[in-house]
Amino acid sequence: MAPGTVVHEGESVRLELRKEVLAVTASRPVTLADVARVAGVSTSTTSRVLNGGANVSASLRLRVLAVADALGYVSNMAAQALRGRRRAVFTLVPDARTFPIAAQAASIEEAARAEGVLASVVMIGRDTTARVSRIQALRTLKPHAIIVSYTEPEVATVGAELQRFVDEGGHVVTMGEPKTGFPRVCHDDQTTVRLLGEHLLGLGRRRPAIVTDHGALRHRQEAMLACFADHGIDPATVPVVTVERDSIQASQATRRFITASDSCDLIYATNDVLALGVMDALTEMGVRIPEDIAVAGHDDIPLSRDATPGLTTVALDFAAAGRAALAMALDDDPPAITCLAGRLVIRGSTAGAG
Amino acid sequence: MAPGTVVHEGESVRLELRKEVLAVTASRPVTLADVARVAGVSTSTTSRVLNGGANVSASLRLRVLAVADALGYVSNMAAQALRGRRRAVFTLVPDARTFPIAAQAASIEEAARAEGVLASVVMIGRDTTARVSRIQALRTLKPHAIIVSYTEPEVATVGAELQRFVDEGGHVVTMGEPKTGFPRVCHDDQTTVRLLGEHLLGLGRRRPAIVTDHGALRHRQEAMLACFADHGIDPATVPVVTVERDSIQASQATRRFITASDSCDLIYATNDVLALGVMDALTEMGVRIPEDIAVAGHDDIPLSRDATPGLTTVALDFAAAGRAALAMALDDDPPAITCLAGRLVIRGSTAGAG
DNA sequence: CTGTTAGCGCTTTCAT
DNA sequence: ATGAAAGCGCTAACAG
Numbered sequence A, B: 001m002a003p004g005t006v007v008h009e010g011e012s013v014r015l016e017l018r019k020e021v022l023a024v025t026a027s028r029p030v031t032l033a034d035v036a037r038v039a040g041v042s043t044s045t046t047s048r049v050l051n052g053g054a055n056v057s058a059s060l061r062l063r064v065l066a067v068a069d070a071l072g073y074v075s076n077m078a079a080q081a082l083r084g085r086r087r088a089v090f091t092l093v094p095d096a097r098t099f100p101i102a103a104q105a106a107s108i109e110e111a112a113r114a115e116g117v118l119a120s121v122v123m124i125g126r127d128t129t130a131r132v133s134r135i136q137a138l139r140t141l142k143p144h145a146i147i148v149s150y151t152e153p154e155v156a157t158v159g160a161e162l163q164r165f166v167d168e169g170g171h172v173v174t175m176g177e178p179k180t181g182f183p184r185v186c187h188d189d190q191t192t193v194r195l196l197g198e199h200l201l202g203l204g205r206r207r208p209a210i211v212t213d214h215g216a217l218r219h220r221q222e223a224m225l226a227c228f229a230d231h232g233i234d235p236a237t238v239p240v241v242t243v244e245r246d247s248i249q250a251s252q253a254t255r256r257f258i259t260a261s262d263s264c265d266l267i268y269a270t271n272d273v274l275a276l277g278v279m280d281a282l283t284e285m286g287v288r289i290p291e292d293i294a295v296a297g298h299d300d301i302p303l304s305r306d307a308t309p310g311l312t313t314v315a316l317d318f319a320a321a322g323r324a325a326l327a328m329a330l331d332d333d334p335p336a337i338t339c340l341a342g343r344l345v346i347r348g349s350t351a352g353a354g
Numbered sequence C: 001c002t003g004t005t006a007g008c009g010c011t012t013t014c015a016t
Numbered sequence D: 001a002t003g004a005a006a007g008c009g010c011t012a013a014c015a016g
Helices: A011-025 A032-039 A043-050 A058-071 A077-082 A099-115 A128-139 A155-167 A189-202 A218-230 A247-260 A272-284 A302-306 A318-330 B011-025 B032-039 B043-050 B058-071 B077-082 B099-115 B128-139 B155-167 B189-202 B218-230 B247-260 B272-284 B302-306 B318-330
Strands: A089-093 A119-123 A145-149 A171-175 A184-187 A208-213 A240-243 A266-269 A294-296 A313-315 A337-340 A343-345 B089-093 B119-123 B145-149 B171-175 B184-187 B208-213 B240-243 B266-269 B294-296 B313-315 B337-340 B343-345
Touching (some): A043 A058, A077 B077, A089 A099, A089 A318, A099 A318, A099 B119, A128 A155, A145 A155, A145 A318, A184 A189, A184 A318, A189 A294, A189 A313, A189 A343, A208 A247, A240 A247, A272 A294, A302 B302, B099 B145, B099 B318, B145 B318, B184 B189, B184 B318, B189 B218, B189 B266, B189 B294, B189 B313, B208 B218, B208 B247, B208 B272, B240 B247, B266 B272, B272 B294
Parallel strands (some): A266 A294, B089 B119, B089 B145, B184 B337, B208 B266, B266 B294
Antiparallel strands (some): A119 B119, A313 A343
16 A cells, blocks of 8 residues: 555554554654655645645645654754754853853743744853854854844954844844844843932932943943932042952952042942952951942842842843843844843842931 | 966965955855865865865865865854764753853853864753753754753653664763763762761751752752761651752741751751752741751852851862763763762851851 | 755765 | 765745
């Protein structure tokens, strides 16, 4: 009996199919051609059915789907990529060990799973050359989209590579502050920094200092200085300590800074990791928080809640950011920018300090 | 002038090449065939050169490499995968938001970069069905290896899928405790738990309790109970509180447990996340740590050092684990198991409690 | 609505 | 040592 000729006889079809199944699955992986053969149709019909099923009769559709299912067919992503089909979404991160990035990546993955697309996280380090070659390699896998989490402004080289990807038909979404020319997800730091600034100045403190790092945090520092200015504090008089994205460094820098000049009663660190480093140093130096110096951070990472005292900060919804990024990556005509609100969280590091 | 006929004339070759370069790179990505054409050799020779270069004359090798470089050739991973070549390494994680997993994944990626292989992290959730289909999809990309970080013992279904991957020529390495039948990286929890147990009992405490979760932490609990037994404490009398991998739950469970029975002066939580939840609850209840109850955890995540008091724990070298996993993934004949030592870290949550 | 056919870019026998 | 040629598994014209 030719395979696929008997299709409408219930049990016997089932049995016949089982024989075919055994014959096929014995050795190599099941291919689309196998499905086609067993279903008694052409590979094009099979392909059509498996990709949305436009222009296929219902009966064939059903038969093909049944066979594919029975054979345990899994489409070959390499072949599809080679043929130009775009499925996967790659998320590029500098380093997944930080909470905000990990939270965003996890959220992207969850959203992707819900949409049935394969999401994968690729760490690309902080070195531009390495990044470019990573992106070049990934391009050849023809992903549907590349989400760049936390670009720093090396958009010169990396951006060109991403643009080439877009020119080929790929989608790019960037996350974070710097404008990249690609659809972007960011948090409304302007508003929240100001909110935080007003809370801090509302404590009655008038001698603020800022701890920040070189990178993508600059805008928070500037927003805070602007807020200070609005409240009569000359930004030029505000000490700004710049460190290298690391709580230990923040700690050491704070120690040096406080020792050199005790002229501050308030420290804003542009992210929580830095703020915790600051608190660490102050505590060790016997400076009371918030009585002597109030401290605030930004991001609301889990440690901030558990710190002693709790760290006042701006809570960002990283999960929402991840979902937004995936949605934009899947959208053929996404908004240029999705800006998410933040939320002021007041804890012991500033509370009751008035 | 036929392309590639002039090879040893320095400047003129360079110019000629540049012309070709412009012609080629104008539009679509550069293919191996482009390189072959410009270099004036066959695609097979080009392929040979680009893959180790066996059986190719030195002069051709040089020429091909120069052309590939000049054209900015990037090999197409999809095509290579389709052809059966294995390059990438996928790391499967349940959830990259936990420190141990993130640290391992980052370390795998760093090691991979050093080896020139593309490493990518794929979150596969905790649902077996989803995991299986993820693995099936990834198999079609013909990765060189799949590293499974923190398998829970659902090796039944997932293991079969991984085995199929191995049968096709792939490599599998698992990380974590449960024996999987694949080469495995783990930490020597047996030894360190005993070390920790002796430290704890050395404080003079005799009424221990254990907080743990359902999953892959069972062996730590058992090792600790065995240690207790060796020191004259009947394991059957040791309360074991089981929670759901979450510090909040650990916190609530602890509150209930302590309220219901104040018959413990020592708590071992089988990981730090749980231990921090325990400490949180105790602190809120006004129980002094370590005076009333000493607390210890396992893993040494960053929060543990910064907690108040610092958490006594077993420090695991997750970066080393990641490196070991990658080395085993790349090794054609890897050891069945790589077991890493841990280190006892005594902090305020037990120190000076005697 | 369905089938035939021509590759996508690469590796790898098999000749030479 | 080199090249010609046959596909890997799939999709998308193009015919019917």
